[in-house]
Amino acid sequence: xxNDEVLRETTEFLHREIxxxxxxxxxxxxxxxxxxxxEAPLALNHNHLGTAFGGSLSAVATLAGYALxxxxxxxxxxxxxxxxxTIKFRRPVRGDLRAVCRTPGAAALATFRGxxxxxxxxxxxLRVQIEDGGKTAVDFEGTFVALK
Amino acid sequence: xxNDEVLRETTEFLHREIxxxxxxxxxxxxxxxxxxxxEAPLALNHNHLGTAFGGSLSAVATLAGYALxxxxxxxxxxxxxxxxxTIKFRRPVRGDLRAVCRTPGAAALATFRGxxxxxxxxxxxLRVQIEDGGKTAVDFEGTFVALK
Numbered sequence: 001x002x003n004d005e006v007l008r009e010t011t012e013f014l015h016r017e018i019x020x021x022x023x024x025x026x027x028x029x030x031x032x033x034x035x036x037x038x039e040a041p042l043a044l045n046h047n048h049l050g051t052a053f054g055g056s057l058s059a060v061a062t063l064a065g066y067a068l069x070x071x072x073x074x075x076x077x078x079x080x081x082x083x084x085x086t087i088k089f090r091r092p093v094r095g096d097l098r099a100v101c102r103t104p105g106a107a108a109l110a111t112f113r114g115x116x117x118x119x120x121x122x123x124x125x126l127r128v129q130i131e132d133g134g135k136t137a138v139d140f141e142g143t144f145v146a147l148k
Numbered sequence: 149x150x151n152d153e154v155l156r157e158t159t160e161f162l163h164r165e166i167x168x169x170x171x172x173x174x175x176x177x178x179x180x181x182x183x184x185x186x187e188a189p190l191a192l193n194h195n196h197l198g199t200a201f202g203g204s205l206s207a208v209a210t211l212a213g214y215a216l217x218x219x220x221x222x223x224x225x226x227x228x229x230x231x232x233x234t235i236k237f238r239r240p241v242r243g244d245l246r247a248v249c250r251t252p253g254a255a256a257l258a259t260f261r262g263x264x265x266x267x268x269x270x271x272x273x274l275r276v277q278i279e280d281g282g283k284t285a286v287d288f289e290g291t292f293v294a295l296k
Binding site: 013017019023044045048049053054055056059060063079080081083084085088089 | 161165166167168171172192193194195196197201202203204206207208210211227228229230231232233234235236237
C-alpha cells in the first residue's frame with residue numbers, strides 16, 4: 001500500500017524522465033500491493049476513430065509495468081528495461097485509459113528480488129489489462145528486466 | 149512512389165487525427181512502393197535511460213503500419229484498426245527513431261485490396277523494423293484490419 005505522496009512522486013518521476021508521459025497526461029492512480037493502476041485522458045490519446053490510439057494503449061501498459069517494478073524494487077537507480085511484449089486489442093476503448101497491472105504472486109516477486117540482489121539482474125513477466133465499460137478491452141503481456 | 153506533398157499531407161493527417169503523433173514529432177519520411185519510413189526525434193521520445201522509450205517505439209511501429217495501409221488503400225475513410233502486435237526490443241535505440249515498414253508482396257496486397265473491395269473487410273500482417281547504427285534494434289509484427 002502506497003500513500004498519495006508516493007503515487008504523486010512516481011507520476012512526477014515519469015513526467016520528468018519520459019517526456020511522452022507528460023504529453024499523454026499519464027498519472028499513477030493507485031498501487032495497493034495487489035495491483036498498480038495508471039490513468040490517462042482519452043482527449044490526449046485518441047486516434048482517427050475517436051477511440052484510444054493503439055500506440056497510447058501499448059505505452060500506458062508498458063509504463064504500468066515499469067512503475068510497478070520501480071515501486072517493488074524501491075530502487076530508482078535500477079535500470080528497468082522491456083525485452084518484448086504482446087498486446088491484443090479485443091475491443092475499442094471509448095473512455096479515458098485505465099491500465100491495471102496485477103502484482104505477480106509472492107513467490108515470483110521473491111525470486112525477482114533475490115535475483116536482483118544476488119546477480120544484479122532479474123527478469124519478470126507482467127500482465128496488464130485495460131478495461132472499457134467493465135469488459136477487458138486490451139490484454140498486454142511484457143517481459144521486463146531489471147539491471148543494477 | 150509518393151511525392152513529398154503526399155508524405156507531408158499524410159504527416160498532417162496523423163497530427164490532426166492522432167494528437168500524440170504531434171507530441172512525438174512523427175513524420176512520414178519516405179514511401180517508395182517497397183517500404184514506408186516514419187521518423188521521430190529522440191529528444192521527444194526518450195526514456196529514463198536516455199534511449200528511445202519502448203512505448204514510443206511501439207507507437208511509431210504501429211503508426212508505420214497505419215500509414216502504409218492508408219497510402220495503399222488510397223481511402224482515408226477506411227477504418228484501419230490494429231488487432232494485435234508483438235514487439236521485441238533487441239538493443240537500445242540511441243538516436244532518432246526510424247521505423248521501416250516493408251510493403252507486403254504483390255499477392256498479399258492484391259488479396260487485401262480484393263477482400264476490402266468485395267467484403268468491406270480485409271486483414272494484413274505487417275512487419276516493422278527499427279534500426280540503430282545499422283543493426284536491427286526492434287522487430288515489430290502487427291495484424292491490421294481495414295473496414296469500410
